[in-house]
Each structure stands twice: as structure tokens, then as C-alpha cells.
Amino acid sequence: MCEARFVGTQAGAQRGRRLLDRVLAGVPRGESPLRHVRELPERPETSVPWPDWVSAGLRAAFAECGVSSPWAHQVEAATHAREGRHVVIATGTASGKSLAYQVPVLTALAANPRATALYLSPTKALGADQLRSVAALAVPEVRAASFDGDTPLPERDWVRAHSRWVFTNPDMLHRGILPTHAKWAHFFRRLSYVVVDECHGYRGVFGSHVALLLRRLRRVAQRYGSDPVFVLASATVSAPEASATLLSGVPCVAVTADRSPQGARTVALWEPPLLEELAGENGAPVRRSAGAETARILTDLVVEGARTLAFVRSRRGAELTALSARHALSEVDSSLPARVAAYRAGFLPEERRALEKSLADGSLLGVASTNALELGVDIAGLDAVVVAGYPGTLASFWQQAGRAGRAGDSALVVFVAQDNPLDTYLVHHPAAMLDKPIEATVIDPSNPYVLAPQLACAATELPLTDACLSAFGGAVARRVVDDLVADGVLRRRPTGWFWTSRERPHSAVDIRGSGGEQIAVVETDSGRMLGTVNPGSACATVHPGAVYLHQGTSYVVDDLDLESGLAMVHREDPEWSTTPREQVDISILSTVESRSFGGAVTVNLGEVAVTAHVVGYLRRLPSGQVLDQIPLDLPEQTLHTRAVWYTLSEPLLAEAGVAHRDVPGALHAAEHAAIGLLPLFATCDRWDIGGVSTALHQDTGEATVFVHDGHPGGAGFADRGHAALVPWLTATRDAIAACECPAGCPSCVQSPKCGNGNEPLNKPAAVSVLDAVLGALTARKGESPAA
Structure with a gap:
């Protein structure tokens, strides 16, 4: 192709x-x-000659595929990689990012018959597409091959022994390649390039896992004497050099000027x-x-x-x-x-x-x-x-x-x-x-809930040493290692930290960020496993009676057994959908940053414990009409994560004209809208985050609104919201005020994931609350950190 x-x-x-x-x-x-129409102008192309270092044979191969001359940004990125610089090319759709890494990789493989390269993509489908693209160029002796979950076992031996450009994904690198790196010794010994495609997709907890996975990969390669050049390809993002450097663990230069038509x-x-x-x-x-x-x-x-x-x-x-x-x-x-x-x-x-x-x-x-x-x-x-x-x-x-x-x-x-x-x-x-600049990706490789299992995996591959810990986070990584030693997972010896068990931890570490062993969804009649769900969301998504969708087919859950990790379902297509009803409580574990604004508002960032209890569910028709509410008897679940929260004093609420009886509905509405608008400022989905609001919180002693990450340890979203608090809350206030509904609707303050059935909500009072908060934030400079 x-x-x-x-x-x-x-x-x-x-x-x-x-x-x-x-x-x-x-x-x-x-x-x-x-509502609006914008005409975006045409962009002409800027083609340049092939660099002298590109062979005539490779030029001819690209010409056969319709590329007689490359675009300027392709040559710029390819040249960086050719000269040994780690590079990220961050340009738009159809801008030929593939050529930018194919040219230096294929040139290196042709120049050194023993050189190898590794390609990583977030999906198997994309990897298969790129493999076909390389195969279509028909460059001799490249022997590009796929190594993923779909590769038959007999073929895997051939790939390890003979392929010079291996196409895989982070999941297989984590579970199938690094744990058995000794079998790949010849491949790692001459590893010249690592291509990380569509790297803007690595965000949140998944991105944090992949960042540490790439550090493990580089450590293993260096063990065998190679130090590969990283070439990352991304959609247009903000600060791509910083994002790519944080993801890969190596300093990257960025190519961002898109010269394609x-x-x-x-x-x-x-x-x-x-x-x-x-x-x-x-x-x-x-x-x-x-x-x-x-x-x-x-x-x-x-x-x-x-x-x-x-x-x-x-x-x-x-x-x-x-x-x-x-x-x-x-x-x-x-x-x-x-x-x-x-x-x-x-x-x-x-x-x-x-x-x-x-x-x-x-x-x-x-x-x-x-x-x-x-x-x-x-x-x-x-x-x-x-x-x-x-x-x-x-x-x-x-x-x-x-x-x-x-x-x-x-x-x-x-x-x-x-x-x-x-x-x-x-x-x-x-x-x-x-008109807004495209956001930067958000990852946090120092998240201890991500760092601990990744360090455990790294220790099974090669003993950890003081020298290698700097790549994993330095002092933060050392504290996590000390915790692993205290837990008996690692053992300290003169030459480093060693894994203590015969069993490898890789299979138990889900790099997609589910936070634990998956709950298997199994069809009762056939015993066929349909899929898996995150254990943290199982009570809300596969509780008894829930409607579960799989590949366009509806199933109804018969039973959820959290201990055995099974949700049993039968095929049924009811006319209603189900929505869980949930009671949520939140407690502050530690405050990382706190600032008071005139004593009227405090803004905080820190660690919290979120306790959620699914107590029932609603059956709802497509029209939105609620048929009934059915109670459930399920255990509570507690999530330790990061949150941003702000408090309002009683005098400020009174000054804003918010009556005492209206405070719960005002805060609840402001919380819902803030959750809905946070994806505008952080690379997250509203389902990645949650919130709690209360007229009097036990830890703050005041009216408080929390927005928290939905992943153990946090994923960086609350931190991004804290950093952009004023524009975030301004957008939240404007979204509520501009909505044409009289008293609140899904377009402004109602939430599809509200565990309280969207009660109480007070739209006008939410605007007053946000006006008061923004007035305090913008009128007064932050005072010294609050107690």
C-alpha cells in the first residue's frame, strides 16, 4: 500500500x-x-529534492508509489533521525509522516545488513497498515514482519530470528518482548531506530505506562550495546518536543511546519x-x-x-x-x-x-x-x-x-x-x-500507581541500579523502590535491586490503566467471553440488570461476582438503557498546593480518597423518560487519586445572592458543568474524571467543589485543571449562562453519569457561584499558602 x-x-x-x-x-x-461557518483556505505544498544520502533505489521505490519528491517537513524530520537526533514530527492528517521515518530506517537497514528497527503503534490495525506500506516499497532484505497478539506462534519464532523491522504495539512489547529479551538478543544488539507512531494517543494513565515502557525498552537495548534513535510521529499538538521528550525519556527535536497540500x-x-x-x-x-x-x-x-x-x-x-x-x-x-x-x-x-x-x-x-x-x-x-x-x-x-x-x-x-x-x-x-492552539498531551510517569508495577517489571528484566533509576524519575523512583523492598517484592543486593518471585509481574500489569485485574464479561448460555471491563467501573457498568453493549449487540447482566472477576450476561435487546445511581464521598488525604484569595475562596490541589457506592440503577427510555429505579446491594469501592478543589466562604455566598437552600444545587450544577468543560483544557474525556460537591465538607469546613481524576494515583487531568483554573471556570460559567434552557438540561448542567439522578441542580445559582469565584480569583492576587 x-x-x-x-x-x-x-x-x-x-x-x-x-x-x-x-x-x-x-x-x-x-x-x-x-451556529457558525468558517472557510479554511487551501494550503499549497512545498516539495524539496531528495537528500543526497537517500539511495537511488529507495527514491525509485517511492516514485513507484507516486512520490517523486518529498515535502520539506519530511526531509527535515528524516535528516534529524539520519544524523542521530531523536525527533518528533507533529503535522496534520495525510502529511506523509510515514515517509519521514521510513526513509532513515530503510536507509540504515540497507547500509548495515545486520541493523534492526522497531515500530510501535497504539493499535494492531494501524501497525498492519504501516507494515503493508513498507512491504509495498519492496526494499530488499528488510524482512519487515508483525509481532502482535494475532501472530501465530510458529511465525513468532521466525520473526525473532529473521525480521529486521518488527511491527508491534506497546502491549506486546510489555508482555511478549521485554520479558524474554534474551531471546531477542541479536535484535536488540543492533537496534538502530525505534518508531513511535501516533504518539499523541498515549495520554493519561496509558501514556504514563508507555512512557515507562519506553524507558524499559531503552535500558534493555543499552544492555546489549545499542542506543537507538527514537522517531515519534504525532498529530499536531502543543509543545510536541516537551511531550515527546517526556514520553520517550530522551531529548527530542520537533518538526511542526506542515508543507503538505x-x-x-x-x-x-x-x-x-x-x-x-x-x-x-x-x-x-x-x-x-x-x-x-x-x-x-x-x-x-x-x-x-x-x-x-x-x-x-x-x-x-x-x-x-x-x-x-x-x-x-x-x-x-x-x-x-x-x-x-x-x-x-x-x-x-x-x-x-x-x-x-x-x-x-x-x-x-x-x-x-x-x-x-x-x-x-x-x-x-x-x-x-x-x-x-x-x-x-x-x-x-x-x-x-x-x-x-x-x-x-x-x-x-x-x-x-x-x-x-x-x-x-x-x-x-x-x-x-x-482558533485555540491544540492541547499538549497529559502524562505523569511519576504516578506511584504506575511507577511501582513498571519498576517491578523492569527489575525482572534486569536488576535495578542507582544509575538506571534516574531515567525512571530519580528520587521519586527511589522512594517507590524502597516501598517495593518493604513489601517484599524487591530485594536489595550490592549490585542492585532484584525481583524476588519466580513469577513475572508483566501479565498482572495492565498498561491500559484499568487499575487491576479485568472483570470478564461472559455469555451465560455459551460460556463465550465477550470482553472485559475495568474493575473500578464494574459496579457502575456491569451490575445485575445493566444493559451491556458489545459490538452492536445488547446483553443484560445476570450476575456480577467481583471476587471471581466474572460478569454473566444473556443476549437481550430491551427498549431501555440503564444508568447507575451512586453515592459518592470524598476525603482529603494531603494537600500539595493551597492558595487563599482574600479569605473568600481557596484553591487546592492534592490527593484524595473517593468512596463510591452504587445503590441502584434507573431504567430509561430513548426519549429520556425514566421507567423506574431498582435498588442494588453492592460493596463500596475506594479510589485514591488526585483532585483540584475550591472552597467558598459563607459571606461570599451571601454576597453573591445565593440563598442557603440553593447552595447544594448551585455547587452541584457548577461541578457538572466544570467536568463537562475540563476536556477543553486537558486531553481527557469526561468519563476520565469525576466530581463531588457539598455545601459543607468535613475536611474544609466550607462549601466545596471537587473535580478528581478517575484513575488510581491520578492521570494529570486535575493538575491541568488547576493550572488553567480561571479560563476553565470562565468557560464553565459562559456555557451555563449561554444555554437557552430555563432551569438546566444536558447541554449545560445535567450529567449522563450523575449518580444522584441530577438532583439537586440550580442553574441560575451556579452562574452566581462561578461569578463569585472568578471575581475573587481575578480581583485579588493569591495570598500566602493557606493553612
Whole structure:
């Protein structure tokens, strides 16, 4: 699979605007969902000659794939790597990042017949795509091969013995390569390059694990005498050199000037209308779902003959969007439904390849996909992209939007807001999406909940020494090692710290950040394991009676056994969904930073213990109507993590006009909206974080609002919120005030994950509270640290 390049045409210059006009023509009378339109100009390409060090044979191989000359940023990154500098190339979708690392790697492998290279990607699908790309170049004696969970056991021996460029993922590196590094001795001895693809995807707890995994990898390579150059590829992110350096553990230079061509794009921000005939929880107004609106837009674009990709947040959502579009198209032209399909994880590789090929060659006009098509897959020249709901980060949004207009023609990008505070804020504040710098990734390799198991794994691979601990965090790592010694996990000897057990810890360490052994979801009738869930969220997601979705199929949970790690389910497709009801308490363990503002507001960052108890669940119809509430008898669960919190004094609340009876609802509403808006300032999803608010907290003695990370030890999100507190709370206040609902709805202060059924909530009082807090923060400089 080679990287094809296309040139735009003048005829396509206004196509994006025409497609938007076609979509608007299909809007029912009386509705006005369009909130903002932005025309993004075309970007011309800057090509440069091949460097002298690139062989004629390699140039010819790329020419066969349609690349006669590289773009300037590709040569800049490749040259850094060729000259031994660790580099990150952070440019947009379809900017040819693959060539930037393929050229130096293939050059090195050709120059030294014994040299080797390692490629890491966050998904097996992306790794397979990149392997095919290298194979298509047909460079002799590279022997590129995949080594992942799908590689048959007999082939794994061949890969270890003969492959010179191994394509794998962090999971296999952690569990299948580093624990048996002696079998890979010849590979590590001549390891020249390590490629870390789509590195912006390594964030939060997963990213923190991968950062330490890369340090383990480098330590093992150095044990065998090599010191590989790291080449990282990323979507456009803020401060890529700092992010890449923190992730890889080596100083990286950044290449960020994108010199690839980009067609002009029309970007439309779209807010589905309120449904006057329906009322949601507590009588709140309900908007038409983003999925239903996306299906309608997809239908209009397919009728227009536009090749369209719709990104939907869930697997089931992708299936339902495609199904709805096919149904609507059947009433227009009987040949059109067959030209729309769904694409998601869970499909067989051959099914995915067929869909990708059909979309690329125009056989398919419309595809509804999860973010499985966001990374790496080479699909160029799409006429339109529809993004149903904010994908979590600006980097992901622009990555998805970049699928449109890749052939140099004008294209359409439509962002359809979901019914939540963040999406509502974005469509009413377009600069926050279209003009704001893309965020930096957030990882914390010093998190002791991540560092401890990673150091245990490292000790089984090679004994830990004082010298190597500096790469793992220095003094922080030494304290964790001392704790592991005290726990009897490691033993100190004159030459270092050694693992004490015969069993390796790798299989028990989940680098995806679940915090413990997974709960297996098993179909009762067949005994087939459908999947796994995080043990920390099991009570909320697979409690008895919960509706569990797997690859578009609904199951109902019969039983949850936390001790044995099993959730038994049966296949059923009820008309309702389930929402857990939860009681949450929070206690402060330690305060890392505290600052008082005039005695009226204190702002704090620290460690907390969050105790959650799922006490029941709601059964809810698609309309939002609640059928009933069913009690549950489940154990409490406690999470030790990081939080940011602020307190308000009684005089400040009185001055703000918030009556005593309204304080709980005001704080609760402000908490919900703040959780919804934090992803605008930290690379997280609202499901990565949680919150607690109370009119009188036992540890602070005042009205307090907490927002905490949802992972053991924290993932860096609360810290990022603390650092951006004023803009974060300003955006929160503006989102609540701008919402057109009278008393609170999912677009502003209601939360889909609220364990208290969104009660109590007081929208006007929340605005008053946030005005008071912001007034204190901006009017007074922080005083000396609070007691």
C-alpha cells in the first residue's frame, strides 16, 4: 500500500460550500441548527529534492508509489533521525509522516545488513497498515514482519530470528518482548531506530505506562550495546518536543511546519434542535440526538454523491447511524442503501480492508465509523466529514477533519454537537475550537500507581541500579523502590535491586490503566467471553440488570461476582438503557498546593480518597423518560487519586445572592458543568474524571467543589485543571449562562453519569457561584499558602 498524492482542481474549489447548502436545504422548516461557518483556505505544498544520502533505489521505490519528491517537513524530520537526533514530527492528517521515518530506517537497514528497527503503534490495525506500506516499497532484505497478539506462534519464532523491522504495539512489547529479551538478543544488539507512531494517543494513565515502557525498552537495548534513535510521529499538538521528550525519556527535536497540500475546507458548527414534544430527566428539555442528526446529514450528502465519513462516538452509534441512513436512502433510490456501511473495531481484518478499499475508490459513498478510522488508514480525497460529538481533544477533531479535502479539493466538515456542556459551549464559542492552539498531551510517569508495577517489571528484566533509576524519575523512583523492598517484592543486593518471585509481574500489569485485574464479561448460555471491563467501573457498568453493549449487540447482566472477576450476561435487546445511581464521598488525604484569595475562596490541589457506592440503577427510555429505579446491594469501592478543589466562604455566598437552600444545587450544577468543560483544557474525556460537591465538607469546613481524576494515583487531568483554573471556570460559567434552557438540561448542567439522578441542580445559582469565584480569583492576587 503506497502513499498516493493528488492535486486539487479549480472545479472543486467551492464544493464544500455547495455541499453545506445541500445539507441546509434538507433542514425542516422552522429549525436553524447552523451556529457558525468558517472557510479554511487551501494550503499549497512545498516539495524539496531528495537528500543526497537517500539511495537511488529507495527514491525509485517511492516514485513507484507516486512520490517523486518529498515535502520539506519530511526531509527535515528524516535528516534529524539520519544524523542521530531523536525527533518528533507533529503535522496534520495525510502529511506523509510515514515517509519521514521510513526513509532513515530503510536507509540504515540497507547500509548495515545486520541493523534492526522497531515500530510501535497504539493499535494492531494501524501497525498492519504501516507494515503493508513498507512491504509495498519492496526494499530488499528488510524482512519487515508483525509481532502482535494475532501472530501465530510458529511465525513468532521466525520473526525473532529473521525480521529486521518488527511491527508491534506497546502491549506486546510489555508482555511478549521485554520479558524474554534474551531471546531477542541479536535484535536488540543492533537496534538502530525505534518508531513511535501516533504518539499523541498515549495520554493519561496509558501514556504514563508507555512512557515507562519506553524507558524499559531503552535500558534493555543499552544492555546489549545499542542506543537507538527514537522517531515519534504525532498529530499536531502543543509543545510536541516537551511531550515527546517526556514520553520517550530522551531529548527530542520537533518538526511542526506542515508543507503538505491541504484543500480548502468549509467547517460548519451544528447544534441539533430542541424537541418540544419530549421532556427528559426532571422535565429538562431534550435535543435531537447527535447520532440522528448525523444520519440525516449523511443521507443528504450521499444523495448528493459526496464521499462522506461520519465519526460517531460508539460502536453501536456507528451501526445505528449507518442503519438510519440506509433506511432513509431506500426511500430515495433503491441503489443507494448498499453504498452506506458502518466501520468499527470488532470487524475481521478482511472486512475492514474491503470497506477501506470501497470508500477509497468510491464504491461506498458513506461510512459511519468509530475513531477506528481516525488513525493511520490511508483514505484520501473525501468530500465531507461529519463529526458527531466532540472526540475528546482538538487534536482528534482536526485529525478526523483532515480526512476531508485530502486530495486538494474543497470539502465540507460538519461538527454536530452532542447534548452536553462542552459541545454546547463549542458551537456557541467557535474560537475555542477553530482558533485555540491544540492541547499538549497529559502524562505523569511519576504516578506511584504506575511507577511501582513498571519498576517491578523492569527489575525482572534486569536488576535495578542507582544509575538506571534516574531515567525512571530519580528520587521519586527511589522512594517507590524502597516501598517495593518493604513489601517484599524487591530485594536489595550490592549490585542492585532484584525481583524476588519466580513469577513475572508483566501479565498482572495492565498498561491500559484499568487499575487491576479485568472483570470478564461472559455469555451465560455459551460460556463465550465477550470482553472485559475495568474493575473500578464494574459496579457502575456491569451490575445485575445493566444493559451491556458489545459490538452492536445488547446483553443484560445476570450476575456480577467481583471476587471471581466474572460478569454473566444473556443476549437481550430491551427498549431501555440503564444508568447507575451512586453515592459518592470524598476525603482529603494531603494537600500539595493551597492558595487563599482574600479569605473568600481557596484553591487546592492534592490527593484524595473517593468512596463510591452504587445503590441502584434507573431504567430509561430513548426519549429520556425514566421507567423506574431498582435498588442494588453492592460493596463500596475506594479510589485514591488526585483532585483540584475550591472552597467558598459563607459571606461570599451571601454576597453573591445565593440563598442557603440553593447552595447544594448551585455547587452541584457548577461541578457538572466544570467536568463537562475540563476536556477543553486537558486531553481527557469526561468519563476520565469525576466530581463531588457539598455545601459543607468535613475536611474544609466550607462549601466545596471537587473535580478528581478517575484513575488510581491520578492521570494529570486535575493538575491541568488547576493550572488553567480561571479560563476553565470562565468557560464553565459562559456555557451555563449561554444555554437557552430555563432551569438546566444536558447541554449545560445535567450529567449522563450523575449518580444522584441530577438532583439537586440550580442553574441560575451556579452562574452566581462561578461569578463569585472568578471575581475573587481575578480581583485579588493569591495570598500566602493557606493553612
